[in-house]
Amino acid sequence: MAGTQVNTAVEETLDPDDWAELRALGHQMVDDLLDYLRTVRERPVWRPIPAELRARFRVPAPRAPEGAERAYHDFREHVLPHPMGNIHPRFWGWVIGTGTPFGALAEMLAAGMNPNMGGGDHLPNQVEAQVLDWCKEMLGYPATASGVLVSGGSMANLVGLAVARHARAGFDVRSKGVRHAAGPLTVYGSSEMHSSVRKAVELLGLGSEALRLVPVTSEFELDLSALERMIAEDRAAGCQPICVVGNAGTVNTGAFDDLGVIAALCQRERLWFHVDGAFGALAALVPEYQGRLAPMAMADSLAFDLHKWMYLPFEAGCTLVRDADTHRRTFSLTPDYLAHAERGLAAGELWFSDYGIQLSRGFRALKVWMSFKEHGLDKYARLIRQNIEQARYLAGLVRNAPDLELMAPVPLNIVCFRYRAAGCDDTTLDALNQELLIQLHEQGIAVPSNALLGGRFALRVAIVNHRSRREDFDLLVGEVRRIGKELRESEK
Numbered sequence: 001m002a003g004t005q006v007n008t009a010v011e012e013t014l015d016p017d018d019w020a021e022l023r024a025l026g027h028q029m030v031d032d033l034l035d036y037l038r039t040v041r042e043r044p045v046w047r048p049i050p051a052e053l054r055a056r057f058r059v060p061a062p063r064a065p066e067g068a069e070r071a072y073h074d075f076r077e078h079v080l081p082h083p084m085g086n087i088h089p090r091f092w093g094w095v096i097g098t099g100t101p102f103g104a105l106a107e108m109l110a111a112g113m114n115p116n117m118g119g120g121d122h123l124p125n126q127v128e129a130q131v132l133d134w135c136k137e138m139l140g141y142p143a144t145a146s147g148v149l150v151s152g153g154s155m156a157n158l159v160g161l162a163v164a165r166h167a168r169a170g171f172d173v174r175s176k177g178v179r180h181a182a183g184p185l186t187v188y189g190s191s192e193m194h195s196s197v198r199k200a201v202e203l204l205g206l207g208s209e210a211l212r213l214v215p216v217t218s219e220f221e222l223d224l225s226a227l228e229r230m231i232a233e234d235r236a237a238g239c240q241p242i243c244v245v246g247n248a249g250t251v252n253t254g255a256f257d258d259l260g261v262i263a264a265l266c267q268r269e270r271l272w273f274h275v276d277g278a279f280g281a282l283a284a285l286v287p288e289y290q291g292r293l294a295p296m297a298m299a300d301s302l303a304f305d306l307h308k309w310m311y312l313p314f315e316a317g318c319t320l321v322r323d324a325d326t327h328r329r330t331f332s333l334t335p336d337y338l339a340h341a342e343r344g345l346a347a348g349e350l351w352f353s354d355y356g357i358q359l360s361r362g363f364r365a366l367k368v369w370m371s372f373k374e375h376g377l378d379k380y381a382r383l384i385r386q387n388i389e390q391a392r393y394l395a396g397l398v399r400n401a402p403d404l405e406l407m408a409p410v411p412l413n414i415v416c417f418r419y420r421a422a423g424c425d426d427t428t429l430d431a432l433n434q435e436l437l438i439q440l441h442e443q444g445i446a447v448p449s450n451a452l453l454g455g456r457f458a459l460r461v462a463i464v465n466h467r468s469r470r471e472d473f474d475l476l477v478g479e480v481r482r483i484g485k486e487l488r489e490s491e492k
């Protein structure tokens with residue numbers, strides 16, 4: 001019937017008119033990307049963005065098509081040459097991973113398949129479940145635990161602490177809210193704890209005043225007697241302690257808190273034990289660290305990243321929770337339109353939306369799954385150990401240089417040091433090292449970041465980079481000494 005015929009002239013799609021053309025462009029994109037990754041060592045780590053280039057990014061959104069080729073051309077010409085630098089062998093800033101070529105290709109496949117990982121009975125959910133099982137296995141966490149992949153360590157801490165609040169509030173915090181508590185619900189962790197824990201405490205409505213910062217020892221590890229004292233004082237003052245956060249690798253220096261002692265204390269005090277192992281948890285792959293990290297298995301929840309020390313492309317973090325039921329009860333909310341069915345696509349036991357904040361979720365599991373298969377976990381263990389040995393090597397170079405000073409112990413993969421010169425007080429050295437750090441970035445040599453240790457400014461090298469070689473650390477030390485000397489001489 002003519003009246004019911006579809007008018008193809010007005011029905012549009014975002015698929016290409018010419019698949020062959022897009023295929024050719026796609027091949028070009030893959031070729032260019034692999035060349036870009038292969039040659040990354042030849043380029044500066046970072047370079048400043050020229051003003052005229054910045055201006056290009058201030059124009060209104062296109063209303064008319066510019067086409068895929070144009071879009072890719074603009075990316076290749078203007079975006080690609082100004083990277084953050086974290087894929088470079090001499091990037092050691094903050095704790096930012098490098099990604100891998102195969103991980104990038106896996107991301108393309110995940111985006112192409114484009115499942116919504118909130119729930120339902122489809123194979124991609126099985127992939128995520130298997131990735132979670134593999135993570136439990138590699139970290140020695142109980143196989144019965146639940147878990148969820150999240151965007152990163154910050155979100156992993158938020159999920160863990162949300163379960164802690166739910167489990168230890170002592171009332172139905174989901175319906176009553178924290179205002180129902182008889183006294184402030186308090187959370188404990190060392191003063192070296194990552195800021196994302198504070199963010200989580202704030203978002204959970206506890207208020208950052210309820211986050212008790214426990215002092216650290218000279219090794220930057222949580223002071224256990226201070227922790228016990230603070231909990232007792234808080235209880236006496238009418239507070240309700242709910243959780244202790246243990247660090248498996250602090251952000252500033254890579255220190256490990258004594259997780260076994262904290263676990264025992266939490267059991268005695270009936271507190272939730274959350275471990276932030278953003279990168280340090282992965283050291284469990286290295287036999288020498290397994291003893292120290294074994295008590296992670298006793299944590300009620302464990303947060304870690306795969307985009308840091310498993311070198312995967314952003315974003316990939318994970319929370320594991322010992323008690324799967326408590327985990328699910330913290331988040332599960334099933335309105336009619338999301339009802340889980342017995343059969344069909346809406347069936348299946350795996351609804352990851354019941355274990356976290358997101359409903360719609362991307363297929364971040366695929367790059368993890370494919371990468372673990374690509375290399376096998378032994379290779380990752382070797383790379384993690386390689387980074388630890390590189391940190392020790394760098395610390396040795398620093399110790400042997402009369403004008404450099406190590407600022408903290410090096411228990412893992414982080415080295416904090418500074419340039420020093422005879423006759424300079426700490427304030428002058430702080431300013432000199434701040435300028436030195438900026439020049440390392442601006443000259444495209446290397447990207448360390450900084451740490452404030454005991455109030456003093458330190459250059460901080462955090463090695464979660466599978467491309468770094470020893471010669472990169474030789475170069476870093478040489479350049480730090482050169483720039484330091486130049487700055488010192490320019491002051492005279």
Ligand SMILES: Cc1ncc(COP(=O)(O)O)c(C=O)c1O
Nearest residue numbers: 095152153154194196250251278
């Ligand atoms: C110890 C620690 N916890 C949490 C985080 C936050 O992780 P993300 O940046 O993946 O959100 C970091 C980041 O460096 C970290 O070092």
